[in-house]
Amino acid sequence: MAKQYVDMNTPVIEMRNIVKRFGDFVANDGINLTVHKGEIHAILGENGAGKSTLMNQLYGLLKPTSGDILVNGKRIVMNNPRDAIDAGIGMVHQHFMLVQPFTVTENIVLGTEPTKGISLDMATARKNVVEISERYGLSIDPDAKIEDISVGMQQRVEILKALYRGADILILDEPTSSLTPQEITELIAIMHNLVKDGKSIIIITHKLKEIKESADFCTIIRMGKYIDTVDVEKVDENDLASMMVGRKVTFKVDKPEQEPGDVVLDVKDLHCLDYRGIEIVKGLNLQVRRGEIVGIAGIDGNGQTELVEVITGLRKGTKGQVLVNGTDVFNKPPAFGFQHGVSSIPADRQKHGLVLDFSIEDNLILQNYEKDPFARKSVLQRDPIFTHASKSIEKYDIRPSGSEKRPAGTLSGGNQQKVIIAREVQNDKDLLIAVNPTRGLDVGAIEYVHKYIVDQRNKGKAVLLVSFELDEIMSLSDIIDVIFDGQIVASIPGKDANENDLGLMMAGGGKKA
Amino acid sequence: MTKNKGFLDIISENRFIHILLSILLGFLVGAVFLVIMNLSVSAAYGRLINSVTSLKGFSYVVVYSVPYIVVGLSVAFSFKTGVFNIGAEGQFVVGSMAAACTGILAGNLPKPILIPLCFLAAMAAGALWGIIVGVLKTKWGINEVLSMIMFNWIAFYLSNFIAGIPAIKNDGSAEATKNIADNASLLFSKDFIKSAGLAPTANWGFIIAIVATLLVWFIIEKTTLGFELKAVGSNKFAAEYAGINVNRSILTALAISGALAGLAGALQVMGMGKRISIFTSQEGFGFAGIVVALIGCSNPFGVLVAGLFYGALMYGGSKLNLEGVPTQLINVIVGTVVFFIAISVIFENLNRLKSRANRNAEAAAIKKAEEKKEAKS
Amino acid sequence: MTNFINTLGIILFATLAYSTPLLYGALGSCFSEVSGVVNIGIEGMMTAGAFTGTVIAYFTGNPWIGFLCGGLAGAFFGMLHAIATVNLGADQTIAGTAINMLGPGIVIMLAKVMFNSTDTIPLSATQKMPKLFSGLFDTTTTFGRFMDNVFATYASTYLVFIAVLIVWFVFYKTRFGLRLRACGEHPQACETLGINVIAMRFACVCISGFLAGLGGACVTMTLSTQFKPISIVGQGFIAIAAVIFGKFRPQGALLGCLLFGFCSGLKVVLGGSSGVNMHLISMIPYVVTVIVLVLFVGKSRVPAANGKPYIKAK
Known part of the structure; x- marks a missing residue:
């Protein structure tokens, strides 16, 4: 199947020796990229390698410091996305560029709206949108508001946005990061349809399997430098991985066999509503025992976010029990759960995990600032706070060292996550909840985070892991609970799990009687 | 890493200097208005200073x-x-x-x-x-x-x-x-x-x-x-x-x-x-x-x-x-001062861009060091 | 009955007269806030418009030129605000505070220089904003008096209602409006679609100043005949309040302004007749607003990118 539609004689994109500097920092250092008509070209690199920077230059959002960009053989200088759109380039960003309170139609036509006289012609707009969605087999509801549709749907809207503008070259930035295995398969099918139609696709990703499944060629970037462009058929995942990271990587997590102990977290018949007031958790039951990792696998929007919010006290439930070591923390404030043994690594570390303006030392005592020795008689004791931070920075390898007084916002993503892990692990609670703990981290940091999560399990803590990365769930969990439509529909031992079955159950295909 | 700091660097890093500069600019704008109104700058500012410096x-x-x-x-x-x-x-x-x-x-x-x-x-x-x-x-x-x-x-x-x-x-x-x-x-x-x-x-x-x-x-x-x-x-x-x-x-x-x-x-x-x-x-x-x-x-x-x-x-x-001199001159001066304080964030924004670049560079340096270590072992 | 109709007429007259300047300011505020720029400088822009409007009307003898120039004076301060917040990424609240000092500071100083007083010279009847349909109704009858009170009102009032319609149309039925709302919700998305966010916001903040300036000119050219330092005392903030009250929609702001104007009208009537303390009566609009907020309006959804400077990477 690979290279079936590729026309090697017709390069549509050539980026030659692209250099991009931000001040003293070189984000792209002489990168070359050639994409042909009908080709799916993957760009592989770790977080921060410079992939998005490169693509933002191709899309006119950034200007190269030096180097040439050729589209269909013609050298083009792009001052803004308008120029890129005019050249037939469309981009789907990792963080969707959709206006939440607008409808699907409004979002698709924004910037190239049809008008009748001085007023908008929304009827024509709607007709055009329906037409194009049917042409490419991307069905959507043109009148739905973005805030009401699923992530997978939103992605379709993004792709339609590009196609609506007549894009022949599509850039997809990390398109699979929040999709289910089935949705990913669907996306790959869509991509193949598009190249069959003569389009070309550039896909930015760090997922090796998807590259193998979808791409014809792959360009690898490491720390801003061009490494190589390879024929995907001729390499395997391990080759790609070592080119990406620059060393051999092991994906296996070492996890000794161990018998789980008493039940720490016992969720019984839990119900709660989402932000729109619609019931989203519908009588959920869940148990986590000492010394085991329970992974929750599921598609975003099936209640896992709300489940965690109720357990941690951020959201009020409508019914049920949340027992932690026998104490009911249901509908109690977060501080109560914390006192009774709940610690957590939140999904959004910059929103929920850290106060970015606060120093690292202050972030490390965010729950304990009132306790001895950090405070006496309500007055903060700076010396113990500093000592605590110094020790944590050393023990948890937070870089750069000596950063006790630096605002947490100045750290890299991986080090921010280390600050949170240092804090939560040192709280030494019986239950650790980790939600998407490795999102946006590079391979080194991922290995680190996984090691600490398994460590907690080995020490006899109960760990509840919620992640949209199925690989992560499968490699870490002792038990995998599949969540669908607000309930746990299956509970299977981690070692027996396989991706296809899980995917099917996540999509509601394996509902347990 | 020692680098001679340029004038702009010093200005951009120090909040206190932003404020002083803004105050200076405020008085400057005040002076421009005085000139436009055909009033003596020295008399006005002299009065201002004299009236507040006696015991x-x-x-x-x-x-x-x-x-x-x-x-x-x-x-x-x-x-x-x-x-x-x-x-x-x-x-x-x-x-x-x-x-x-x-x-x-x-x-x-x-x-x-x-x-x-x-x-x-x-x-x-x-x-x-x-x-x-x-x-x-x-x-x-x-x-x-x-x-x-x-x-x-x-x-x-x-x-x-x-x-x-x-x-x-x-x-x-x-x-x-x-x-x-x-x-x-x-x-x-x-x-x-x-x-x-x-x-x-x-x-x-x-x-x-x-x-x-x-x-x-x-x-x-x-x-x-x-x-x-x-x-x-x-x-x-x-x-x-x-x-x-x-x-x-x-x-x-x-x-x-x-x-x-x-x-x-x-x-x-x-x-x-x-x-x-x-x-x-x-x-x-x-x-x-x-x-x-x-x-x-x-x-x-x-x-x-x-x-x-x-x-x-x-x-x-x-x-x-x-x-x-109309007393409202003071409001014009203070308004100008506040206006310049408001736009002094451009220096901070510059700094932020710079520090982001530094952060990336730092992360890259750390990684390089790691790789070297690994290559040795 | 006659009394009641008379009173009602007076209340409605006052409601319209007091709502008009607020409504101009509120429409201005809508433009700025919906495009994503907080503009607490409306007050200062209104003051600039109030002064410029009367002065130009006084010297040219033409109220319309004065009115227009009032708008332009507001637009000038709008432009200052736009340069600071949109181009230079300044804190929008701080810049607005500066505008609130600069606007009144400069115009009162100018008044002092031009008229050797902080007040301008009162406008003659022909220099004031004209009343439409004046003399059309027979004021010797109760009904005629009522009609005269309600409909024989300033041209600027008729104009502002048309302006509400236009702004509503622009916001929800035109390309410009769709883009302007998108800029206030998700500027990055706009940028990726080739919409120039900086230009859009710049334009919106200038328009905002222009409308606020018209509102200011309304105060000195209809409710009174001259500019005084206390001509604009808080109307700008009330206009902003009306916009938040109206959930950042022009039609909502209209309701907010009418509520305010109505309470002010009530104040005029009650203040004259009843024995209730004037100061307590003056409190009514503000208390009523809070009560209405608690009972009927509640949370107002602020445009997602409101108040966040948009800085383009180079």
Whole structure:
């Protein structure tokens, strides 16, 4: 199947020796990229390698410091996305560029709206949108508001946005990061349809399997430098991985066999509503025992976010029990759960995990600032706070060292996550909840985070892991609970799990009687 | 890594220099207006400087600055804790009225009891005004800027109403309250003022302003309460996740900020005002507080200095008409200063871009080092 | 009955007269806030418009030129605000505070220089904003008086209602409006679609100043005949409040302004007749607003990118 539609004689994109500097920092250092008509070209690199920077230059959002960009053989200088759109380039960003309170139609036509006289012609707009969605087999509801549709749907809207503008070259930035295995398969099918139609696709990703499944060629970037462009058929995942990271990587997590102990977290018949007031958790039951990792696998929007919010006290439930070591923390404030043994690594570390303006030392005592020795008689004791931070920075390898007084916002993503892990692990609670703990981290940091999560399990803590990365769930969990439509529909031992079955159950295909 | 710092680097890194430059530019723009109006720059600015540098003039400046400093502290405190207290105006007004009423109605009490009582009444009134807005926000989700604007006016008319109540109203024809009892006054003794050659309204208020400054600094920087309020102010989601009661913190912050504005009102009436007039428009102490907090970078000690600066401009400005210069020149100067402070963020934005680049470079360097280590092993 | 109709007429007259300047300011505020720029400088822009309007009307003898120039004066301060916040990424609240000091500071100083007083010279009847349909109704009858009170009102009032319709149309029915709302919700998305966010916001803040300036001119050219330092005391903030009250929609702001104007009208009537204290009556609009907010309106959804400077990477 690979290279079936590729026309090697017709390069549509050539980026030659692209250099991009931000001040003293070189984000792209002489990168070359050639994409042909009908080709799916993957760009592989770790977080921060410079992939998005490169693509933002191709899309006119950034200007190269030096180097040439050729589209269909013609050298083009792009001052803004308008120029890129005019050249037939469309981009789907990792963080969707959709206006939440607008409808699907409004979002698709924004910037190239049809008008009748001085007023908008929304009827024509709607007709055009329906037409194009049917042409490419991307069905959507043109009148739905973005805030009401699923992530997978939103992605379709993004792709339609590009196609609506007549894009022949599509850039997809990390398109699979929040999709289910089935949705990913669907996306790959869509991509193949598009190249069959003569389009070309550039896909930015760090997922090796998807590259193998979808791409014809792959360009690898490491720390801003061009490494190589390879024929995907001729390499395997391990080759790609070592080119990406620059060393051999092991994906296996070492996890000794161990018998789980008493039940720490016992969720019984839990119900709660989402932000729109619609019931989203519908009588959920869940148990986590000492010394085991329970992974929750599921598609975003099936209640896992709300489940965690109720357990941690951020959201009020409508019914049920949340027992932690026998104490009911249901509908109690977060501080109560914390006192009774709940610690957590939140999904959004910059929103929920850290106060970015606060120093690292202050972030490390965010729950304990009132306790001895950090405070006496309500007055903060700076010396113990500093000592605590110094020790944590050393023990948890937070870089750069000596950063006790630096605002947490100045750290890299991986080090921010280390600050949170240092804090939560040192709280030494019986239950650790980790939600998407490795999102946006590079391979080194991922290995680190996984090691600490398994460590907690080995020490006899109960760990509840919620992640949209199925690989992560499968490699870490002792038990995998599949969540669908607000309930746990299956509970299977981690070692027996396989991706296809899980995917099917996540999509509601394996509902347990 | 030692690099010679260029002029721009120094400017861009130092907040203090931004402020000084802004002040300079403010006077420059003022001078341009003077030239346009065909007035003497040297005469105007000479008068301004002369009027505030004599002992008597400076004592006036100190007296003027007291309410500005304390209301500035109120706004600075709110900035630090993540609410924008545009309602300091109303809190100031109810505070001064509460102090005046106490000083009039309980005038028989001895000084050591009456003065603290007046302060307490003013702070309670200001805090209450802040808490009402807080409750509207936390309970019904009502935008605090909106309700603060409403409560500024409610306070304004309430004060005018109270000033007209027979027990409070001036016995003579003046549209104002009675004077507060001497026991509620903060004025220095007449003999002392005379012998020292100070302004006739010289009073103890400045000492209170310094104490308030120290107290606010201590709360913000040293206590667990300050930690909590700042955490909620900069990221309420993380604060909530960490177990801090966000709504309670917002209420506490507004109460403290309101109490400070109320105290400022009390200092105004117990220091130089003596009584409260029935006004036709808001006096604008709350808005002055916003300006003082901005010039003082929301730092308590910065606010102390900025309050003195503002007081000097207000007092000196009132003398400008002796040179035929409109006193509004001062507002133009201060407005310009604030405008330039606002746009000085471009330097900070530059810095942020730079530090982001540095951060990436640092991460890259760390990684390189790691790789080397690995290559060796 | 006659009395009641008379009173009602007066209340409606006052409602319209007081709502008009607020409504101009509120429409201005809508433009700025919905495009994503907080503009608390409306007050200062209104003051600039109030002064410029009367002065130009006085010197040219033409109220319309004065009115227009009032708008332009507001637009000038709008432009200052736009340069600071949109181009230079300044804190929008701080910049607005500066505008609130600069606007009044400069115009009052100018008044002092031009007229040797902080007040301008009162406008003659022909220099004031004309009343439409004046003399059309027979004011000797109750009904005629009522009609005269309600409909024989200033041209600027008729104009502002048309302006509400136009702004509504622009916001929800035109390309410009769709883009302007998108800029306030998700500027990055706009940028990726080739919409120039900086230009859009710049334009919106200038328009905002222009409308606020018209509002200011309305105060001095209809409600009174001259500019005084206390001509604009808080109307700008009330206009902002009306916009938040109206959930950042022009039609909502209209309701907010009418509520305010109505309470002010009530104040005029009650203040004259009843024995209730004037100051307590003056409080009514503000108290009513808070009550209405609590009971009927509640939370107002602020445009997602409102108040956040948009800084383009180079």
